[in-house]
Amino acid sequence: MIEVQALRKSFQARGRSIRAVDGVSFTARDGEITGLLGPNGAGKTTTLRMLYTLMRPDEGRVLVDGLDSCAQPGDVRRRLGVLPDARGVYKRLTARENIAYFGQLHGMDDAAIAARVERLVAALGMQDFIDRRTEGFSQGQRTKTAIARALVHAPRNVVLDEPTNGLDVMTTRSMRRFLHELKAEGCCVLFSSHIMQEVAALCDRIVVIAQGRVVAQGTPDELRRQTGQQNLEDAFVQVIGSEEGLFA
Amino acid sequence: MSAWWTVMRKELLDAFRDRRMVIVAMVVMPLAVPLIIAGMGSIGSKRQEEKREGTLELPVIGAEHAPNLLAWLVTHDVRVLDPPADPDTAVRRQEHEVVLRIDADYGEDWRAGRPAAVEVIYDSSRPLQSGATIARLRGLLASYDRQVGTLRLIARGIHPAVAQPLQVGQRDVATPESRFDLAQQMLPYLLLLLAFIGGMQLAIDATAGERERQSLEPLLATPASREAIISGKILATATFTLLSLLVTLAMYRIAFALVPAGRLDISMAVSTEAIARLLVVVLPVALLGATVLTALAAFARSHREAQSYLPLLVFLPMLPTMFLMVAPVKTQLWMLAVPFLGQNQLILRVLRAEPIAPGEWAVNLGAGLLLAAVAWWVATRLYHREHLAASS
Numbered sequence: 340m341i342e343v344q345a346l347r348k349s350f351q352a353r354g355r356s357i358r359a360v361d362g363v364s365f366t367a368r369d370g371e372i373t374g375l376l377g378p379n380g381a382g383k384t385t386t387l388r389m390l391y392t393l394m395r396p397d398e399g400r401v402l403v404d405g406l407d408s409c410a411q412p413g414d415v416r417r418r419l420g421v422l423p424d425a426r427g428v429y430k431r432l433t434a435r436e437n438i439a440y441f442g443q444l445h446g447m448d449d450a451a452i453a454a455r456v457e458r459l460v461a462a463l464g465m466q467d468f469i470d471r472r473t474e475g476f477s478q479g480q481r482t483k484t485a486i487a488r489a490l491v492h493a494p495r496n497v498v499l500d501e502p503t504n505g506l507d508v509m510t511t512r513s514m515r516r517f518l519h520e521l522k523a524e525g526c527c528v529l530f531s532s533h534i535m536q537e538v539a540a541l542c543d544r545i546v547v548i549a550q551g552r553v554v555a556q557g558t559p560d561e562l563r564r565q566t567g568q569q570n571l572e573d574a575f576v577q578v579i580g581s582e583e584g585l586f587a
Numbered sequence: 588m589s590a591w592w593t594v595m596r597k598e599l600l601d602a603f604r605d606r607r608m609v610i611v612a613m614v615v616m617p618l619a620v621p622l623i624i625a626g627m628g629s630i631g632s633k634r635q636e637e638k639r640e641g642t643l644e645l646p647v648i649g650a651e652h653a654p655n656l657l658a659w660l661v662t663h664d665v666r667v668l669d670p671p672a673d674p675d676t677a678v679r680r681q682e683h684e685v686v687l688r689i690d691a692d693y694g695e696d697w698r699a700g701r702p703a704a705v706e707v708i709y710d711s712s713r714p715l716q717s718g719a720t721i722a723r724l725r726g727l728l729a730s731y732d733r734q735v736g737t738l739r740l741i742a743r744g745i746h747p748a749v750a751q752p753l754q755v756g757q758r759d760v761a762t763p764e765s766r767f768d769l770a771q772q773m774l775p776y777l778l779l780l781l782a783f784i785g786g787m788q789l790a791i792d793a794t795a796g797e798r799e800r801q802s803l804e805p806l807l808a809t810p811a812s813r814e815a816i817i818s819g820k821i822l823a824t825a826t827f828t829l830l831s832l833l834v835t836l837a838m839y840r841i842a843f844a845l846v847p848a849g850r851l852d853i854s855m856a857v858s859t860e861a862i863a864r865l866l867v868v869v870l871p872v873a874l875l876g877a878t879v880l881t882a883l884a885a886f887a888r889s890h891r892e893a894q895s896y897l898p899l900l901v902f903l904p905m906l907p908t909m910f911l912m913v914a915p916v917k918t919q920l921w922m923l924a925v926p927f928l929g930q931n932q933l934i935l936r937v938l939r940a941e942p943i944a945p946g947e948w949a950v951n952l953g954a955g956l957l958l959a960a961v962a963w964w965v966a967t968r969l970y971h972r973e974h975l976a977a978s979s
Contacts, residue, residue, distance in 0.1 A: 391808045394973050413810050421808040427801030431604040432597075443593040444809040485805065 340527055341367040341390065341496055346399035348385055359385040361551035362399070367529040367544070369495070372522050374538035375531040377548035378579065383531040384424050386548070387500050390529075391421045403496055417445065420494035422502055426485035430474035434465065434484045437473060438491050445492035452491065459487040462517055479510040486517075497521055499530040503537060515541055539571045549579045590811035594819025595826070602789050602827055612785065612831040620777050620835050621842035643723060646670045646677075649689035653697075653705070656689070659731055674708050684717035685709045685724050700739075772912075775934040778832065779904040779927055782869035783876035785831050786824035787897065790880035793820045795893045803975070813970045817881060821963065824877035825870075832869060836862045861937050868933045871955025872904075875926070875962055882966035885975055907931045923947055924954035 348360040360382040367373035375383050388394045390401050392412040401408040403415045428437050435456060442452035460469050463483045468476065473484060482502070490497065502518075503511045518541060521528050532538050538545055545562060547555040555562060555578040559571055566574040602608055641664075648670040650657055657667055671677035674686040690696070690704035697703045705728065709721045737747040797803045806816065840857045857865075879900070880893075887893035907928035923929035929951045936943055969975070 393804065393807055413812060416808060417810040419808070421805065423804040423808060425801035425804040427797075427803075427805075429597075429601060429802060430800075431601050436600075440593070440597050441805075441809055444590055444806075444811045446810070488805065489808075 340369050340402075340404060341373075341498075341529055342402040343367075343386065343390065344399050344402070346386060346389055346401065347397045348382075348389060348394065349397055359551055360389070360396075363548065363551070363553055364399075365546040365553060365556055367496075367527050369527045370522060370525045371543040372518055372528040372530070372541050373544045373546065374542035375529065375546050375548060376535065376538045376575065377531075377533065379533055381533075381548045382551040383533075383548055384500055387423075387498055387529075387531060391419055391423070391498060392416055393423075417492075418494060418496055420490045420492065420497045422486055422489045422497075422499040424500040424504075426482060428473045428476070428481055428484050428488070431472060433472050434469050434476075434480075434487075437484055438488045441488045442491040447492060455491055455493060456487070459490060462520065463487055464513055478505045479507060482506060482510070482514075486514075490521075494526070496527045497529070499528075501532055502530055503532070503534070511537075535572050535575050547575065547578050554578045590815035591819040591822065594811065594816050595823045598789065598793050598820055598823035599826060602792075602823065605792075608788050608792075611788070612827065613834050616781060616785070616831055617835040617838040620774075620781070621839045623777065624774055624839070625842060642666050643720065643727075644668055644683075645685065645687055645724065646674070646683050647687045647689065648674060649691060649693070652689045652691060652693040653703075656705075656731060660727060663727055665727070678708050678710050681710075681713070681716070684720040687724065772935075774938065775931045776905060778835075778865065778869055778934060779872055779930055780901065781832055781835065782828060782872040783904050784880065784897070784900050786828040786873070786877050787880055787894075787900075789827050790820070790824045790877055791884045791890060791893045793823065794881055794884035795887055795890045796884075798975070799890055807975075814967050817885075817967055817970045818963070821874070821877045821881050821966070824881065825873045828873045828877065829866060829870065832873070833862070833866060836865060857938070861940070864937045864943075865934060868930050868937065868951070871952060871959055872927070872930055874959040875955065876900075878959055878962040878966050882962065882969050885966065885969040885972075903927065920947065920950060923951040926955065926958055929954065 343363060343365050346360050346363045347358070349356045349358045351357075363382065363386050365373070365375075375386065377383050385394065389396045390403075390408065392408050392415055395409060401415075403418050406415050406418070408415045428434070429440070432440070438456055438459070439449075439452050442455065447455070456469070460466055463486065465480075465483050465487065468480050473481065476484070482505070486499075486502065489499075499518075503514055506514065515537075518528055518530070522543075530541075539559060542559070544558055545556065546553055547562075555565060557565065562574045562578075563569065563571060566577045568574040568577060643665045645660070645665050646668040647657065650667060650670075661667065668683075670686065670688075671682065674683075674688065677683050678686055686708040688706040688708060690706070693703045693705070707721065707724060707728070709717065736750065740747045740750060794803070797806070807813065836857065840859070840862060843857070883896055884893045887896070904927050907925070910928065911931065922932060933943060933947075933951055
């Protein structure tokens with residue numbers, strides 16, 4: 340379970356302070372897929388970066404399975420499987436070596452890594468390229484390698500930043516299937532996206548972020564009820580659009 | 588298995604699969620160093636030899652005034668040339684290394700038994716180019732002077748020893764190992780330079796390159812601490828550098844073992860034991876270099892920016908070599924604690940097969956490792972900056 344409580348983060352840019360995240364709170368539960376939806380620049384990536392301890396929040400805190408990310412960053416990272424926005428792989432290593440490297444960094448032994456890689460290869464459909472060096476991989480092959488690498492230690496909490504970015508339709512479908520499998524295994528899955536259809540198709544709960552704040556959250560049904568819209572897409576446009584209207 | 592060990596192994600595997608990096612570090616450098624030393628050495632000694640033993644080309648002004656002197660010079664391998672119109676300018680412009688002027692009154696003075704004047708025209712501001720030639724001409728003139736003087740004393744019934752109160756003998760205590768020539772003075776600098784920045788490509792690739800290829804952020808999201816990650820990268824860089832140096836020194840040893848012993852009057856040979864000692868001497872420099880390069884790569888915003896600091900780093904190991912050329916000093920213990928200067932001194936002493944006391948080792952290695960530790964601390968601080976991975 341991931342609990343985000345009143346997170347704030349500002350950046351200094353050319354002498355000006357820019358507030359990227361301004362009081363974001365939500366909870367992502369085990370056995371559910373939680374979607375973080377918002378336009379580009381809304382603060383999704385910054386929120387996730389604080390969550391997996393790459394950045395320190397100015398205020399607020401993050402609890403992963405009850406552990407504070409600032410107090411126990413190593414333990415928090417151990418409980419997380421993270422697919423960041425940056426998903427480069429080592430091009431002189433094979434896909435299997437890329438995955439095994441992260442397994443070793445998680446303290447796994449060779450047998451455990453080998454067993455886990457076999458499962459991930461089957462789940463993600465990586466049979467054709469698992470033992471090839473990743474130089475010249477397609478975007479989809481690279482993303483699959485990065486996801487397998489992020490999940491090599493079978494984490495209970497999975498955080499994915501825009502996982503379907505740049506993927507073709509077939510790969511996107513297999514990715515969705517895979518997220519459902521993780522959910523069925525009881526994992527807490529949190530992913531960010533700016534694509535409404537994707538969030539609508541996958542998520543049990545949706546957190547809508549705009550301009551660094553949570554503007555709405557709940558199940559798809561709750562969001563429809565709150566906005567009085569039948570169509571989820573219209574509901575999103577209304578919460579984001581009206582908020583933007585307020586700031587304009 | 589510790590995280591630093593995992594990172595180090597992965598970086599070395601990655602590096603050894605980079606064909607270009609391996610060829611440069613393990614083939615080009617090891618071939619270049621002996622070639623540079625041997626090339627400079629043989630050119631240098633050949634030039635000196637030519638000056639000492641070749642024909643001395645000597646423009647003479649007023650040659651007609653001293654036919655006997657000139658005849659004597661010719662028998663001593665001097666070729667007399669016509670004098671230039673303006674001898675001072677000609678020497679200054681290096682058209683001639685040296686010009687001899689014979690005074691118009693030479694013949695008259697000679698016959699009267701007065702010292703007859705000759706003048707050596709030379710340019711002292713170029714000792715490396717013309718020093719040997721000037722010395723040779725002076726030596727010839729002094730020898731002629733002595734010879735004629737001796738004959739004159741005998742002609743007057745005086746024993747020549749009367750005019751020779753001193754007999755100056757000379758004994759050179761240099762051993763073959765210590766008889767260095769200028770070219771071999773380059774070796775400490777080349778070794779230190781290689782040790783310091785030999786791992787540049789790996790270090791920059793492992794941090795700035797990793798960030799540019801977007802793999803640093805996932806790496807930092809693993810439970811491995813940043814200290815462990817940076818330590819693994821530093822140790823991989825230092826190991827790679829030391830391997831490159833080992834191959835270089837092995838090539839150096841093989842190259843100079845192939846030169847016939849009689850060809851060189853100085854010993855360029857390096858024993859296996861000396862190679863081991865040299866590697867110990869450069870170990871702190873390799874660690875320091877790996878750490879500084881990694882810190883730089885973490886500090887710089889890009890691969891390109893990291894490489895732009897390179898000229899500065901090339902300059903650092905050069906400083907003590909330059910200092911020693913300008914002010915050659917006897918080694919004091921404190922000097923061994925000065926980075927680069929201390930290593931430079933110890934490398935020279937290993938090459939000269941001079942003993943190094945345990946205390947001297949301790950000061951040098953202690954100071955070097957301490958400095959590397961400080962640099963490591965700074966580098967880990969830089970690795971903790973949020974900008975490191977999240978610059979986008």
